[in-house]
Amino acid sequence: MGFFSKISKIWRKNDQEAAPGVEEHALGQEHKPTPGPVEQGQMEQAPWQTELLQALQEAEPRLSVWLDHILAGISSASPELWQRLAFLLDNLEVPKDEAAAFIQDFRNWLDEMEYERVEEFRSELQYRLALALDLEDEEDERSRLFIKLSSGLTKTKEQLSKQVDQLLQLNKQFDDAFWEDLEEILIMSDVGFKATTTLLERLRDRVRQEGCNDSETFKTLFKEELAALFPQPAKRIKPQPPEVVLMIGVNGVGKTTTIAKLAHRAHMQGQKVMVAAGDTFRAAAIEQLEIWSKRVGAGFYAKAPFSDPASVAYEALDTAQAEGYDTLFVDTAGRLHTNVDLMEELRKIKRVLAKKHPGAPHRTILVLDATTGQNALSQTKLFAKDMDIDEIVLTKLDGTAKGGVVVAVSLEYGIPITFIGLGEKMEDLRPFSGTDFAQALLDL
Template sequence: MGFFSKLKKIWKGQDKEPARVEPTPEPSLKLPEVEPGPVPAEMLSKSETGPIDSEQTPIEPQLSSDGGVDTDKGPAWKRELLTALHKAEPKLSVWLDLILDGIPARGEELRERLRFLFVSLEAPVQEAEDFVTRFDAWLEDMDYERVEEFRSELQYRLALALDLEDEEDERDRLFVKLSDGLAKTKEQLSRRIDQLLKLSGRYDDTFWEELEEILIMADVGYSATAKLLEQLRSRVRKEGLVETDGFKELLRDELVTIFKEPRRRPVPLAPEVVMMVGVNGVGKTTTIAKLAHRAQMQGQKVLVAAGDTFRAAAIEQLGIWAKRTGAGFFAKEHGSDPAAVAYEGLEKAMAEGYDKLFVDTAGRIHTKVDLMEELKKIKRVVAKKHPGAPHRVTLVLDATTGQNALSQVEFFAKAVDIDDIVMTKLDGTAKGGIIVAIALEHGLPISFIGLGEKMEDLRPFNAEDFARALLGQ
């Protein structure tokens, strides 16, 4: 699912012929001529209500004599972009290079080129204008001017909006980022395994003992390491292996098998309610903001409820992030009942047609009993209002805490059933092995991993890519 309700993916094999732009405004994106004046409020996002320049002249594809897109007319960037769009495989990085060619900074030229891209793909006019307006408002809010400041964010938004995140070009780009983000853990694990393989060419006791130490030092932990070693030994025996040639491939395949796919409960009636839990300081607030941003770029209407009412700063911070991402925001005064915030936030989401509701919660681990009861109460009240809710309970963990993360999983699992885990701050630690420990010890799926502070740095977890990056393959 992407930002646009309708999009012609002209790069797909079944669309070999050039996309045709029909003369009518809908369903193809043919921007209407308008008199100067205010833009209707419904064309703007809720928090990004800055005016659109009514004197803009949208760039539209040139038509050939038979009504198709003529790739021989117009500026070079336009001709090359149209040609690139009709390739068999989508390459967003190439498209963006062409769109940004010769543009040093934000401005009307960039907005016109983005509109041209959406025109070419026959996106609905209102949705296309909303995308451009939201991005322009974000640039204004962040005070970004130069292309190098915002290029990566624009590519992230386009990947989600055009539903290209799983395409090969984007997967390759994201793998490089993942590999870079896991550099410290990779140094701790992969380099030492390489050294071990140089010294030991056979699966003997010395090899397994050395491997055990390497895994423990990478923060996989004693118990999880024992389980992983047993699985590896069993596989080596079953396949009759003697030499350690190909061990890293063997380890990679074994790692992939231990990671489960995130569970997704059916949501027959909107909104989907996601309850976010985790101790203070793990990055829960910014994770909510990043997930909300991501959902909106995929075309969903998102509301955020500030359920951590014991910290005034938490309410304020979440409100700032909601405004910045364009999400709806619901809060009550400092000290309010968190369950009431969740309940009333859900009422608002249902009444106003939101697709997704994120409920923030407190993380006061030093008041364990009170916190557990509070989380249970929140879960009860939203279930009473909206059967099936919360549809997902997501635990946010900080990778830099290492083995302490395991105790946090145990604590929150006692209060509420955990559906999935978001692991933050993987880019700043050599303790990335904790992900393996959680998968082996608790069998919980990892849904997202954090590789930096930017919105784009929260990425869906892919077991195969993670294992390859971790082992330097």
């Protein structure tokens, strides 16, 4: 659909009182408009449109605040809501066909989920708008993510943050005993031995170099060094479509829902997305993925249960190329009910994808369950031995006291964590930020 690629420019008040040339210099040569009064020659607005537009112009330029005005007085999905959304998107200069597609897509999702009340779907609507308008980095959305991240890490913080805080209260100097106690706290929080050793070496050097002698400065240094441990995703040149994303991981880690959430993100960002059901061995895996694909607006390709997974991947790629898809997500088995070795099966899938589309798979994503703690490290070792892993998605971070494994997994194998799962909703898969994670985890 080419969703709203130019719309990130609109989040400014309609205040044109700045000195001439100032805004153009700050924003670049292209003027960045906000919804403004009806231009001469346009059809006269209805009273509700004039009132809503005025409210939007005067509102704080935050997505959630704008949505407050759109939803004011509306308690459920209704024709009035669709009119208001269409009016908003029209004033943001969104092409009418794209705006209509966005609204229809959302209405279809509401029907599929059987949601009617605003409180059931408001957060999903805001998330979709943030993705479609390329506003996920907007301050409002970052704040919303940080709150959710901090809440999701509650159990881990009870294990780690409180103990570190107590340690600082009991120790007036950073002597050997202090560092030994801190090492024990980190290891018990599933940070892992290697990650703990690396972190403490760097932290001790910083404390020594900066002459740190108080707990507040120590907390700041601790968060900075923790955040610095996480490797960043490599810059990639966009491949010739379709981009093929191979999803791997053991059964039970949340791979199916992760695929759905990633497909949802890509779809809302304007990509034409297909999902291939390559886990042909697990009972109901195909049906589950088909249901999710329908919910998120993605194309779907599958064959009969127990079909050769490599043939599914090959034929799905053939279809994706023929039908002009931008992205293809290929699911894989987490274990096999045959005598075939799992890793050999994955290698076979990679070979046939590369044969059909040179360079494919362009990304291989390992999905891990944070609640498994050190088992997540073992799974990473298992897959990394035979597969080139580009990214890690860590799920179920909201329900574990073992969130320290995020550090262990990322540092042990030097693989960037790109997304974290903080719940079951589509909006609960969010980009990973080492800085935000350190801030939320330590909460010191």
